[in-house]
Amino acid sequence: xxxxxxxxxxxxxAVADGAPDPAVPRDYxxxxxxxxxxxxxxxxxxxxxxxxxxxxRVDEDGLxxxxxxxxxxxxxxxxxxxxxxxxxxxxxxxxxxxxDRAVSTAGELDRVDSVVTGCALAIAETGTIVLxxxxxxxxxxxxxxxxxxxxxxxxxxQVVDSVPQALRRLDPTRPLTWISGPSATSDIELDRVExxxxxxxxxxxxxxxxxx
Amino acid sequence: MTGTFVGMPSFPAFxxxxxxxxxxxxxxxxxxxxxxxxxxxxxKRARAVAELADWDRLRAAGKAVKDHTxxxxxxxxLQLEESVxxxxxxxxxxxxxxxxxxxxxxxVLATGHREVxxxxxxxxxxxxxxxxxxxxxxxxxxxxLAELIVQLGHDRPSHILVPAIHRNRAEIREIFAAExxxxxxxxxxxxxxxxxxxAEAARLHLREKFLRAKVxxxxxxxxxxxxxxxxxxxxxxxxxxxxxxxxxxxxVVGIEKVVPTFRDLEIFLQTLPRSSTxxxxxxxxxxxxxxxxxxxxxxxxxSAFHLVLLDNGRTDTxxxxxxxxxxxxxxxxxxxxxxxxxxxAGGHAYGSVYPGPIGAILxxxxxxxxxxxxxSLPYASTLCGACxxxxxxxxxxxxxxxxxxxxxxxxxxxxxxxxxxRIRPAHGHTAERxxxxxxxxxxxxxxALRAGERLLARARRLRxxxxxxPGRAWTDARDLPELPPEPFRDWWARERGGRA
Numbered sequence: 001x002x003x004x005x006x007x008x009x010x011x012x013x014a015v016a017d018g019a020p021d022p023a024v025p026r027d028y029x030x031x032x033x034x035x036x037x038x039x040x041x042x043x044x045x046x047x048x049x050x051x052x053x054x055x056x057r058v059d060e061d062g063l064x065x066x067x068x069x070x071x072x073x074x075x076x077x078x079x080x081x082x083x084x085x086x087x088x089x090x091x092x093x094x095x096x097x098x099x100d101r102a103v104s105t106a107g108e109l110d111r112v113d114s115v116v117t118g119c120a121l122a123i124a125e126t127g128t129i130v131l132x133x134x135x136x137x138x139x140x141x142x143x144x145x146x147x148x149x150x151x152x153x154x155x156x157x158q159v160v161d162s163v164p165q166a167l168r169r170l171d172p173t174r175p176l177t178w179i180s181g182p183s184a185t186s187d188i189e190l191d192r193v194e195x196x197x198x199x200x201x202x203x204x205x206x207x208x209x210x211x212x
Numbered sequence: 213m214t215g216t217f218v219g220m221p222s223f224p225a226f227x228x229x230x231x232x233x234x235x236x237x238x239x240x241x242x243x244x245x246x247x248x249x250x251x252x253x254x255x256k257r258a259r260a261v262a263e264l265a266d267w268d269r270l271r272a273a274g275k276a277v278k279d280h281t282x283x284x285x286x287x288x289x290l291q292l293e294e295s296v297x298x299x300x301x302x303x304x305x306x307x308x309x310x311x312x313x314x315x316x317x318x319x320v321l322a323t324g325h326r327e328v329x330x331x332x333x334x335x336x337x338x339x340x341x342x343x344x345x346x347x348x349x350x351x352x353x354x355x356x357l358a359e360l361i362v363q364l365g366h367d368r369p370s371h372i373l374v375p376a377i378h379r380n381r382a383e384i385r386e387i388f389a390a391e392x393x394x395x396x397x398x399x400x401x402x403x404x405x406x407x408x409x410x411a412e413a414a415r416l417h418l419r420e421k422f423l424r425a426k427v428x429x430x431x432x433x434x435x436x437x438x439x440x441x442x443x444x445x446x447x448x449x450x451x452x453x454x455x456x457x458x459x460x461x462x463x464v465v466g467i468e469k470v471v472p473t474f475r476d477l478e479i480f481l482q483t484l485p486r487s488s489t490x491x492x493x494x495x496x497x498x499x500x501x502x503x504x505x506x507x508x509x510x511x512x513x514x515s516a517f518h519l520v521l522l523d524n525g526r527t528d529t530x531x532x533x534x535x536x537x538x539x540x541x542x543x544x545x546x547x548x549x550x551x552x553x554x555x556x557a558g559g560h561a562y563g564s565v566y567p568g569p570i571g572a573i574l575x576x577x578x579x580x581x582x583x584x585x586x587x588s589l590p591y592a593s594t595l596c597g598a599c600x601x602x603x604x605x606x607x608x609x610x611x612x613x614x615x616x617x618x619x620x621x622x623x624x625x626x627x628x629x630x631x632x633x634r635i636r637p638a639h640g641h642t643a644e645r646x647x648x649x650x651x652x653x654x655x656x657x658x659x660a661l662r663a664g665e666r667l668l669a670r671a672r673r674l675r676x677x678x679x680x681x682p683g684r685a686w687t688d689a690r691d692l693p694e695l696p697p698e699p700f701r702d703w704w705a706r707e708r709g710g711r712a
Contacts (some may be wrong), residue, residue: 002305003305003306003307003311003523004305006307006630007289007305007307007467007521007523007527008286008289008290009630010523010527010528010530010531010627010630011285011286011289011467011527011530012286013531013630014527014528014530014531014536014627015282015283015284015285015530017533019279019282019283019533019536020279020283021279021280021283021284022275022276022279022280023276023280024273024276024277024280024476025269025272025273025276026273027266027269027273028266028269028270028273028479029264029265029266029269032263032264032265032266047492051491051495102510102511102512103511106422106423106424106457107423110419110423123493125492126492126493127492127493128493133504133512139510139511139512139513140452140456140498140512140513141456141457141512144449144452144453144456144457163478163481163482164475164478167474167475167477167478167481168475172436172439172441172474172499172501173299173439173441173501173504173505174501174504174505175456175498175499175500175501175504175512175513176497176498176499176500177452177496177497177498177499178493178496178497178498178499179495179496180491180492180493180494180495180496181495182495183447183448183449183495183496184447184448184495185357185411185447185448186374186447186489187356187357187358187361187374187376188357188376188381188384188407188410188411189245189248189249189380189381189407190248190249190252190253190374190377191407193407193408193411195411195412195415196357196411196414196415196447196448196449196450197355197415197418197419197422197448197449197450197452197453198448198449198452198453198495198496199449
């Protein structure tokens, strides 16, 4: 008998006592509180900042100059660019653009200073941005290996209030990366230290303005 | 402590909880480290939970999802197998630790590589995977900071979430300075004990391993039957490194980690981080479904994915009508942080990778109560109930503890490796049962009881501090109570004798 059959057989015998089969109560909240879109954006900004992400707010016109300033302040010489990042985002920036390609090795990515991406959505109640590998975000590894990640969130279009709302908008077949603040550890005396293996600096740009 | 980590199969060699705990309680540094850490986290957790007005509803929903899944575990595992396979993954089934270790070792050897990077995983610790890999000539590197501290320190984990909770910064500095160079990049000269500096040393040490790794081993917090999606919660980014950079990813996951639908994650994404690290959300969560839509062709993530479904005592636990609720556990470790016994005894005393209250009910069920340590674990509790209060899936740990105590003391029917057997009372409970029989004899004979009481009251000055013979174990941990000058019934007859 295969282990598969053995395990399945054991399970069937184990629950043959007719254990109760509870219905799942779904009366928990779909969202905690009521907010205007502006209040939701404020909550997102506050929760991101509490977990040590640097938050910037800008409109369409100000985006390219802001990204230029952030990269310059960092001294970034090279910046990773996902395949479909809108070209105007980096139109004012000086650093050399490195395009995300399947052949680039982890070692090559490690030598890049910064990465700029969009996101799939952001969750206000938890201060989370979610990436799904879409064309404005690129592969999972490009937001992981470089030490500096700038993520642009369109407000209000890409912002949801809560975790349940977020799951309804995400496609589970895509690789999903949920990011709440920069890399952190609490393993030494439970003191929180930001920055271990993932990017030690996370900057989130809340982009307001007319939809494209 | 030897250099090898002792996996679950070897644990029955551990001393019973009271002996192990006595040593820990006498260690002042250990108690200070534990007290600082558990009190820090329990206060933070209470604040994080209080933010959600629907916490009790989320808790009830999480409990119900898990109970429903366990009730139909066969169906959901088959659905999961189908989903993972359809998404380009390969599913393996392992009835016990040996089989799981054989499968993983074989898969790693087949890649031609001889080193693996590991994401912190309770399941792989439970089966002693690192030792099995080492025996096959494969080096396994733990990449979670706390696991790295434990591995470099030739130590054992003592907490589910923060395995190095028993070490303070000075001890960690010593370990890094002495050991890092033997495994790879040495710690920088003049390393201090600031957590920031220590984390930086770990970053540099592990980075070279991440960037060259071809094979990774992980567990998973959840598996979604409907979609085949695997979920890993973490903080440092070591998980993301292992889950995305290597070519081959092998995940070893207990069969109880499955949930029916993608939507079910909305419950646990809210309750797990707040219960474990006391955060609204942990810094990183990775979800992947097989090899993804492009089947790894664009180099986004591994090009081979293997899922090893692990039983190793879980189906036996499922067969116990009271004890099966332990399988709801989502390994948040909230119960450890509130437990007065864990806080003083530390994790090592539990002789298992699952310490604390949840360990006290999980280990004796997964392994059986045949060994000294496993027979003693149901007694490693004051039954104060704090663990039940904080549990995000409402496991009634005290109820299971009492159930297991009865099993240990009385024996009875249990399922071992799928077979229904009747176990005998554990050794050491014979004296207790003899004492109870003697008590019944005496209580049935009021005259004899009265004579005995008077005799004892008169001899009260001769009361020893400790009992001789079989009663000694009881007074090992307690002082013998003082005897009153006269029996209560004599006092009653004298004071109130004339009245109703």
